[in-house]
Amino acid sequence: MGSILKPRDAREVLDAVAWAVAEEHPLEVLGTGSKKGMGRPVQAEHALDLSGLSGITAYEPAELYMTALPGTPIAEIKAALAASGQELPFEPIDLSGLYGAGEGSIGGVFACNLSGPRRIKAGAARDHLLGFKAVSGRGEGFKSGGTVVKNVTGYDLSKLACGSFGTLACFTELSFKVLPAAEKTRTLLLYGLDDRAAVQALNRAGGSPHEVSGLAHLPAAAAARSAVGYVRDAGAAVTAIRLEGTPVSTTARLAALRAMFEGVRQEELHGRNSGALWAELRDVAALIAAPIVWRVSVAPTEGPPLVEALLRAGVALTGWFYDWSGGLVWLGLEGADPAAEAIRAALPGIGGHATLMRADAPLRTTLPVFQPEPAPLAALTARVKEAFDPKRILNPGRLYAGL
Amino acid sequence: MSLAMPKPDDAAMANLPALVEALRGVLPDENVIVEPRGLKPYECDALTAYRQPPLAVLLPETVGQVASILKTCDSLGIKVVPRGGGTSLSGGSFPLADGILLAMGKFNRVLEVDAENRCARVQPGVTNLAITKAVEHLGFYYAPDPSSQIACSIGGNVAENSGGVHCLKYGLTTNNLLGLEVVLIDGSVVHLGGKHLDTAGYDLMGILTGSEGLLGVVTEVTVRILPKPATARALLVGFPTVESAGEAVAKTIAAGIIPAGMEMMDKPAIHAAEAFCHAGYPLDVEALLIVELDGPPAEVDDLIERIGTLVKSCGAGSIRVSTSEAERANFWAGRKSAFPAVGRISPDYLCMDGTIPRRKLAEVLAGITAFSAKHGLRVANVFHAGDGNLHPLILYDANNPGELERAEAFGADILRLCVEVGGVLTGEHGVGIEKRDLMGTMFNETDLAHQERLKCAFDPNHRLNPGKVFPVLHRCAELGRLHVHRGQLPFPDLPRF
Numbered sequence: 045m046g047s048i049l050k051p052r053d054a055r056e057v058l059d060a061v062a063w064a065v066a067e068e069h070p071l072e073v074l075g076t077g078s079k080k081g082m083g084r085p086v087q088a089e090h091a092l093d094l095s096g097l098s099g100i101t102a103y104e105p106a107e108l109y110m111t112a113l114p115g116t117p118i119a120e121i122k123a124a125l126a127a128s129g130q131e132l133p134f135e136p137i138d139l140s141g142l143y144g145a146g147e148g149s150i151g152g153v154f155a156c157n158l159s160g161p162r163r164i165k166a167g168a169a170r171d172h173l174l175g176f177k178a179v180s181g182r183g184e185g186f187k188s189g190g191t192v193v194k195n196v197t198g199y200d201l202s203k204l205a206c207g208s209f210g211t212l213a214c215f216t217e218l219s220f221k222v223l224p225a226a227e228k229t230r231t232l233l234l235y236g237l238d239d240r241a242a243v244q245a246l247n248r249a250g251g252s253p254h255e256v257s258g259l260a261h262l263p264a265a266a267a268a269r270s271a272v273g274y275v276r277d278a279g280a281a282v283t284a285i286r287l288e289g290t291p292v293s294t295t296a297r298l299a300a301l302r303a304m305f306e307g308v309r310q311e312e313l314h315g316r317n318s319g320a321l322w323a324e325l326r327d328v329a330a331l332i333a334a335p336i337v338w339r340v341s342v343a344p345t346e347g348p349p350l351v352e353a354l355l356r357a358g359v360a361l362t363g364w365f366y367d368w369s370g371g372l373v374w375l376g377l378e379g380a381d382p383a384a385e386a387i388r389a390a391l392p393g394i395g396g397h398a399t400l401m402r403a404d405a406p407l408r409t410t411l412p413v414f415q416p417e418p419a420p421l422a423a424l425t426a427r428v429k430e431a432f433d434p435k436r437i438l439n440p441g442r443l444y445a446g447l
Numbered sequence: 448m449s450l451a452m453p454k455p456d457d458a459a460m461a462n463l464p465a466l467v468e469a470l471r472g473v474l475p476d477e478n479v480i481v482e483p484r485g486l487k488p489y490e491c492d493a494l495t496a497y498r499q500p501p502l503a504v505l506l507p508e509t510v511g512q513v514a515s516i517l518k519t520c521d522s523l524g525i526k527v528v529p530r531g532g533g534t535s536l537s538g539g540s541f542p543l544a545d546g547i548l549l550a551m552g553k554f555n556r557v558l559e560v561d562a563e564n565r566c567a568r569v570q571p572g573v574t575n576l577a578i579t580k581a582v583e584h585l586g587f588y589y590a591p592d593p594s595s596q597i598a599c600s601i602g603g604n605v606a607e608n609s610g611g612v613h614c615l616k617y618g619l620t621t622n623n624l625l626g627l628e629v630v631l632i633d634g635s636v637v638h639l640g641g642k643h644l645d646t647a648g649y650d651l652m653g654i655l656t657g658s659e660g661l662l663g664v665v666t667e668v669t670v671r672i673l674p675k676p677a678t679a680r681a682l683l684v685g686f687p688t689v690e691s692a693g694e695a696v697a698k699t700i701a702a703g704i705i706p707a708g709m710e711m712m713d714k715p716a717i718h719a720a721e722a723f724c725h726a727g728y729p730l731d732v733e734a735l736l737i738v739e740l741d742g743p744p745a746e747v748d749d750l751i752e753r754i755g756t757l758v759k760s761c762g763a764g765s766i767r768v769s770t771s772e773a774e775r776a777n778f779w780a781g782r783k784s785a786f787p788a789v790g791r792i793s794p795d796y797l798c799m800d801g802t803i804p805r806r807k808l809a810e811v812l813a814g815i816t817a818f819s820a821k822h823g824l825r826v827a828n829v830f831h832a833g834d835g836n837l838h839p840l841i842l843y844d845a846n847n848p849g850e851l852e853r854a855e856a857f858g859a860d861i862l863r864l865c866v867e868v869g870g871v872l873t874g875e876h877g878v879g880i881e882k883r884d885l886m887g888t889m890f891n892e893t894d895l896a897h898q899e900r901l902k903c904a905f906d907p908n909h910r911l912n913p914g915k916v917f918p919v920l921h922r923c924a925e926l927g928r929l930h931v932h933r934g935q936l937p938f939p940d941l942p943r944f
Contacts, residue, residue, distance in 0.1 A: 066931050106697045107804050107835075129703055157645065168645055170653060171622045182929055186897040187890070192802045193615075194836040194874035196608045196657045197882075197889055198916065199898045200621065203653020207645070224703030247563045251586070253677040255742060293746030300743075343564045343642035371564075371643055395626070395641025415647035420635040424904065425649055431900035434929055443648065 046089030052096045054177065054185065054216035060092055061214065061437065062183035070440045073210035075115050078148030079139055079156055083209055083442045084413050085405045094151060097216060100124055102191070109174060109191050110222050114151025114215040121150055131225040134169050135160030138327045142337065142402055151215045157207035160326035161258040161286070164250065164368050170206035172221040178205065178213035181433020191219045204428070210439045211447065212432035226288035230298045231258070231313040231321060233274060234283040234305055239263060239348035242283040243370030245305060247344055249285045250369045252304065254297040258286030258322055259369040266330040266365040272321045274311050284313075286322060325367055328401075334362050334376030336403050338387055342396035344370035351375075353390040359383045379404075384411045414443055450497065450538075450880050453914045455545035462523040463502055466547070469523075470505070473515045478553075480504040489548050492530070493595070494538040494881055496795075496851055501528065501542035508553045510628070510636060510666045517664065518634030520547060521910050527632070528912050529660040531571060531603030534595040536798055537879030539607060539659050539915060546913075549664060551602050557581045558667070564642050566625050567672050571602025571665045575609075578670060587672040590617035593875070594783060602665045608657030610875035612708040612782075615833035616741075617673070619875070621656040626669035629655060629662075632906045642669060654901065659877050660912040662905040676741035679707065680751055683778045684758045685732030685765040689713060692734035693808040695761040696832045699738070700805075702757060704750055708739040709833035710782050713812065716789070716827040716840070720781035723788030728781050729765045736832065737778055785829045786840065793825070793842035797854050801865030802836045802874035814864045815839055822857040824850070836874035837865070863888050878916045886918050900926050 049071075051057045064071050070088040074080070076095050095115040102111035105128040112121060118136060125131050137158045138147045154176075159168040175189025188201035205213060234245060242261040249256050260283070267275050267282040275282045287297050302310060313321060324330065331337050342350055347370035354361060354375070360383075363376040377383060387398050397415035400408065417425060422444075429436075429447050441447065467479060480486060486500040502525065507513045520527050526546030533540055542548050554570035557577070561567065562585045567578055575596040578589040592611035593599055599609065605627065610619045617623070626640035639652040646652050655662055686692040692711055699706065712720065712735045721728045728735055738754055740747045751768055758766060769775035781788070789796050803811050812828065819826045825842040839861055843854035862872050866888045873882055886895060895917060902909070903923035913920055 065929070104804070104806070106701045107806065108700065157650070159645075163644060167618060167622050170645075170650055171618065180897060183931075184893050184897070186894045188894065188897070190802075190869070190871045190889075192804060192835050192870055192874070194610055194619070194802045194831065194834045195871040196619075196875055196877055197872045198878065198886065198895075199901055200608065200653055200657050201898065201901075203621065203650045203656070204901075206653075207648075207650050212649075223705065224700075227703070247565075251562060251565060251674055253586070253674045253743070289742075290746055290749055292749045293743050296743050296745040341643040341645055343561075343566075345563050346643075368644060395638065396643045397645075397647035399647075417648055418637075420631070421637045421639075421648070421651075424631070424637065424651065427904035428649055428651070428901065431904045431927075432897070434927070 048091045048093050050093045050096050057216050058179050058185050061179045064437050065183040070437055073214045073439050075149030075152040078146045079152050081143035084408050086439050086442050111219040112150050116150045118147045130222045133166035133223045135162045141327050141332050154206050155210050161322050161367050165257045170203050173202040173206055175219045176215050177217040178215050180213040181438040209442045211443050228291045228294045229318045230287045230294050231318040232285045232301050233311040235278050235309040236280040237283050243348050246369045257288045260284045260325045261366040266363050269330045272317050330365050331363050331376035335379035336377035336382045337401045338375040339401045340373040340398045346392040347373050350390050357386050359386050459524040459545045469519045478506040492533045492535040492540045499542050501548040504548045506550050506553050513630045514634040517632050521632050526910050529664050531600030532598045534599040537877040537881040539877050539879040541880050565672055566642050566669055568669045572600050575599050582672050586675050588675050590673050591620050601668050605656050605665050606660045607877045616705050616707045623671050627652050628667035630664045632910050659916050678744045678747055679741040680747050681739040681769045681775045681778045683767040684736045684763045685729040686734045689734045689812050690809045691762040692736050695758045698757050706738050707741040710737045711830040711832040713828040716829050719788040719792050720785050724780050724784050726777050726781035789827050789840045794844040797841040797858050799839045799858050799861050800873045800876040801862050803865050803868055803870035805835045807868040818857055818860045822853050884918050
């Protein structure tokens with residue numbers, strides 16, 4: 045049985061990784077462990093637990109940034125921002141429903157680059173990491189970026205660190221962009237559209253000047269699982285369009301959108317119901333009972349054809365819904381067959397990627413959890429890993445087997 | 448010239464005939480330029496203080512040709528400098544004596560406009576503004592708008608991660624890309640992203656963006672296009688002090704308002720701009736702020752009123768609000784022509800590009816005034832106030848011996864001050880050759896080595912744009928060496944469970 049190393053500061057993180065490099069002991073890098081269920085299981089005798097590096101070290105609301113240590117709980121960050129009327133614009137996903145291990149830490153949010161419904165307007169987690177300090181798999185401390193939004197000094201390693209699942213370096217400090225939270229939120233619901241018509245409607249709304257910040261569609265079966273009455277009791281598919289902004293603006297845009305979809309049965313959600321619905325969509329509540337969950341990113345118009353192709357191929361979907369204007373497809377399946385090959389074969393020729401978000405550990409060991417890369421790209425990925433972690437010390441195998 | 452480039456490699460230069468021979472049948476003859484007269488127009492980019500004709504200029508038209516050129520150059524030891532519109536202010540496409548200039552101007556087609564999926568697929572030589580022109584009939588535009596947008600290419604925008612006056616609200620190039628096709632130095636072609644959001648695996652598109660041509664050559668770009676805002680209006684506000692203008696900016700953001708653009712000019716910049724284009728700027732103020740709001744008319748009117756109250760509370764003198772598109776354009780005319788306006792009052796100028804935390808504005812401007820006296824050179828400041836990106840324009844005359852060197856020393860002082868107060872060396876122009884030797888003020892050797900090893904992962908022989916960005920060219924084998932300190936876990940009191 046290996047040990048859990050729990051450093052208390054950046055110096056101790058450096059010492060721990062340097063030791064692991066010298067002894068060639070791979071490390072499983074953890075914040076609070078909330079996303080251990082995502083990715084391939086890491087084969088490492090020792091764990092590096094960063095939850096001891098916790099706390100907000102700088103927050104300048106007027107400068108629109110915050111600096112925090114990687115183990116800082118998300119809840120603490122959200123509370124501090126809310127006290128100044130601000131938020132994390134990319135709406136980090138709360139995976140506690142899917143993995144049952146809490147909401148997690150800010151380091152994990154950026155390491156996994158998981159963004160919620162506002163991704164279509166505000167950008168992803170990776171668009172908000174301004175700079176960081178970290179220890180690479182070489183056992184060396186380094187920094188990149190800064191605390192200002194406009195910065196092109198050197199390579200933008202923040203982008204690389206986001207979504208690298210701790211396989212290149214472990215954060216010891218992160219600085220990220222924050223924005224004012226909207227004063228008012230309204231959601232327009234359209235009832236009874238089939239998947240194709242719904243995504244068409246979403247794309248029309250997204251292409252309008254009404255500045256939408258959420259575009260999702262729940263087919264009837266998924267809508268029936270909502271806790272929001274106007275969605276659950278619709279007895280039909282529910283298409284949701286979110287508007288955020290000043291009261292005057294939100295009201296005016298809602299009226300314009302209602303007129304745009306005249307003839308379709310409509311309803312509007314105000315603050316509390318709106319918040320509840322978009323939290324459900326963000327956190328995949330509709331598929332919480334499915335043992336297998338996939339997250340697929342395609343061009344918005346390719347979402348419904350992908351689901352149709354899977355149904356035609358006989359893939360036993362137990363549920364599905366769309367976010368990101370139809371471009372993010374969440375799929376639920378029974379446990380027997382995760383249908384990895386069928387799902388990846390159904391991706392459009394113009395590109396896309398499928399991630400196995402929930403499955404038991406043996407399945408996540410044998411199946412490619414993340415989209416396999418074509419040969420030249422896979423070779424480049426391996427060389428990038430080599431540059432930061434030549435001895436495969438940090439989270440080996442988490443992204444791809446052998447990496 | 449005060450900036451030293453790596454010593455040209457004679458062996459590589461001797462391989463030029465071999466390169467020309469290898470490319471016969473790959474590239475049309477007229478797309479290969481080797482005569483000195485033909486090379487002349489390519490000897491500099493927009494950092495015009497530095498000139499160097501390249502070994503040759505190659506003008507590929509297809510991805511296959513780019514791949515052949517890169518592979519051949521790699522094997523012949525010939526360096527490659529990619530060039531788009533040639534508008535880099537930091538020398539990003541400054542030629543090398545022992546390298547070819549890969550001019551991407553023939554990649555000038557808009558390949559696809561996909562209105563439903565809100566994206567456009569274009570070749571890298573298409574100008575920034577041409578993308579907006581290609582989609583505006585459908586009600587869309589491409590958001591990043593560097594001031595060189597008429598001439599700069601989208602490929603160059605990707606290489607430099609270009610910004611513009613609207614990036615406070617809409618982000619830089621990196622936030623508006625969906626996909627890239629990139630040719631690596633070994634001739635392999637990789638596709639990153641597409642029309643979907645978020646790339647699978649490592650975010651190599653994010654790394655390529657802003658890599659200043661050191662990692663690969665972009666041959667296709669898929670950008671996000673945004674619906675054109677329903678309306679846009681601007682405020683033109685004069686302040687008695689720079690501090691009060693800075694306070695107005697901070698208060699606006701603290702009030703939860705993110706304007707589409709917030710630009711500040713100091714007194715010398717205001718006077719130069721007004722003399723140049725008669726925009727009607729007030730001349731009795733110390734600082735001028737242009738605040739632009741865009742969106743639904745109801746929202747814009749509401750915010751204009753809120754900001755009006757707010758700037759008054761900060762001591763604003765004159766306040767004008769645009770009531771027509773013509774008036775809004777007029778407010779911007781002076782700001783947009785600030786560079787040529789300064790060019791009219793001085794034979795030459797250097798445009799700096801540091802970013803600072805906004806709260807440090809007054810302190811930094813005071814420092815710049817002191818440096819101005821120290822170096823005996825005038826300066827005018829324009830400032831993307833919303834995001835802290837400062838553009839001091841240092842006025843000098845290259846015909847006076849030593850003045851360029853003094854201007855460069857002045858610029859270096861400014862950038863060091865930016866870093867000292869918690870800012871960065873470059874907000875949008877890139878490091879290039881111009882700020883290369885200042886990288887050490889922001890990064891230590893370990894920081895830089897972590898960036899340079901990424902270069903090695905893409906281009907182990909340093910063929911692509913060497914001599915840019917990094918102050919010292921380290922061999923990849925040397926960078927890769929791992930220094931291991933074997934032994935006990937060095938801190939016995941580390942909690943272990």
